[in-house]
Amino acid sequence: MQRTVSLKLVNPQVHEFRQTMMTFRNACQYISRYIQQGAPVNRGRLHRRYYRSLREQFHLPSQMAQSVIRVVVGVYRSLKSTQQLKSIPTFRRPQAQFQYNRDWSFSNGFVSVRTVKARRRLQFIAGKYQQQKYLDDPEWMCRGARLVERKGCFYLHITVEKETPPLSKPATPIGIDRGIRALAVARAPETEPLIIRGGLLVSYRSSMLRLRRRLQAKGTRSARRLLRHLRHREKRFVLDFCRCAAKLVLCYAQRFNRPILVFEDLIGIRGRVRTRSRKNRRMLHSWPFHVLKQIIISKSEELALPVTTVDPAYTSQRCPTCGTTSKRHRRRNNYRCQRCKYQNNADVVAATNIARLWLNDVHRIEPGVPSTTQTYRIQ
Numbered sequence: 001m002q003r004t005v006s007l008k009l010v011n012p013q014v015h016e017f018r019q020t021m022m023t024f025r026n027a028c029q030y031i032s033r034y035i036q037q038g039a040p041v042n043r044g045r046l047h048r049r050y051y052r053s054l055r056e057q058f059h060l061p062s063q064m065a066q067s068v069i070r071v072v073v074g075v076y077r078s079l080k081s082t083q084q085l086k087s088i089p090t091f092r093r094p095q096a097q098f099q100y101n102r103d104w105s106f107s108n109g110f111v112s113v114r115t116v117k118a119r120r121r122l123q124f125i126a127g128k129y130q131q132q133k134y135l136d137d138p139e140w141m142c143r144g145a146r147l148v149e150r151k152g153c154f155y156l157h158i159t160v161e162k163e164t165p166p167l168s169k170p171a172t173p174i175g176i177d178r179g180i181r182a183l184a185v186a187r188a189p190e191t192e193p194l195i196i197r198g199g200l201l202v203s204y205r206s207s208m209l210r211l212r213r214r215l216q217a218k219g220t221r222s223a224r225r226l227l228r229h230l231r232h233r234e235k236r237f238v239l240d241f242c243r244c245a246a247k248l249v250l251c252y253a254q255r256f257n258r259p260i261l262v263f264e265d266l267i268g269i270r271g272r273v274r275t276r277s278r279k280n281r282r283m284l285h286s287w288p289f290h291v292l293k294q295i296i297i298s299k300s301e302e303l304a305l306p307v308t309t310v311d312p313a314y315t316s317q318r319c320p321t322c323g324t325t326s327k328r329h330r331r332r333n334n335y336r337c338q339r340c341k342y343q344n345n346a347d348v349v350a351a352t353n354i355a356r357l358w359l360n361d362v363h364r365i366e367p368g369v370p371s372t373t374q375t376y377r378i379q
Contacts, residue, residue, distance in 0.1 A: 021094035165304040170260030175355030187351040264312035
């Protein structure tokens with residue numbers, strides 16, 4: 001189980017820290033360029049081929065040169081796992097990655113950070129909650145760290161981790177359907193569903209889009225200043241909305257005996273869905289499907305709730321009563337089976353089918369239903 005703690009550094013050497021972040025960024029771009037030219041995405045081979053070049057050309061310390069290779073390989077493997085093979089990663093934002101007890105360490109209220117010139121020992125400021133729950137608790141162990149700059153201030157985002165509580169043996173699946181009209185619909189079989197509407201999120205993001213367009217068209221100094229002020233407001237609103245939704249989903253799941261959270265496997269959904277409307281494309285490609293799932297998974301770690309995924313095929317078209325599958329059953333958000341006349345909300349039907357897919361695959365209630373189930377143990 002991992003968490004990230006943000007430490008604000010007090011009186012850092014600004015020029016030296018910026019130089020370290022720029023050098024690290026340029027080194028990552030250097031390795032990425034060779035991978036795009038055909039170099040293998042393998043840490044061992046890249047290390048043997050380019051380690052000396054990183055040390056001599058960028059004057060990086062030994063551990064930092066190894067971190068460059070580790071970061072680039074991790075980015076390419078992440079793109080491969082999410083089926084974004086055509087994407088070419090670029091490293092634009094200056095940052096630096098550190099390894100605990102090698103590039104950085106933490107002791108007696110100080111952090112020691114290795115730069116390209118020297119090791120610096122600095123004081124830091126941390127939130128009271130983070131200090132008490134993560135830094136002062138001996139169960140949480142420090143791992144890697146990332147140096148970032150925001151509004152002229154330098155922050156060290158450190159990763160802490162501890163053993164995950166043992167997962168309970170699942171008995172009750174909670175199907176979770178993610179969408180736009182309904183941000184999330186959770187339902188256990190034969191129970192009342194939990195529906196979290198997404199209308200507020202849609203309207204807020206639409207109003208922010210109109211405001212940004214109006215300010216960009218105006219182009220004055222005050223308009224640009226207001227755009228900078230609003231730069232991260234929408235992102236914070238979306239994250240807060242998703243966190244509140246995740247809390248409701250987990251409270252709903254805890255009402256049942258040994259629940260397991262079942263999601264659809266939506267990897268590659270943006271590449272599979274085709275829509276002609278520019279508005280719908282913008283909404284679909286920026287909707288927080290993955291963000292909501294990751295927040296729910298993160299919060300489920302401490303509750304020792306297992307998480308799994310199933311095949312999303314036909315979950316919105318299959319009738320949960322008679323099992324027939326047809327596009328004609330669904331009309332926008334309404335579902336009505338043409339065979340048995342079963343009626344319900346289309347998102348509720350999808351959540352029901354997601355939960356039953358896990359039951360069919362694990363307990364073999366109805367053999368022959370196509371599904372692929374993979375349980376993720378949180379590390």
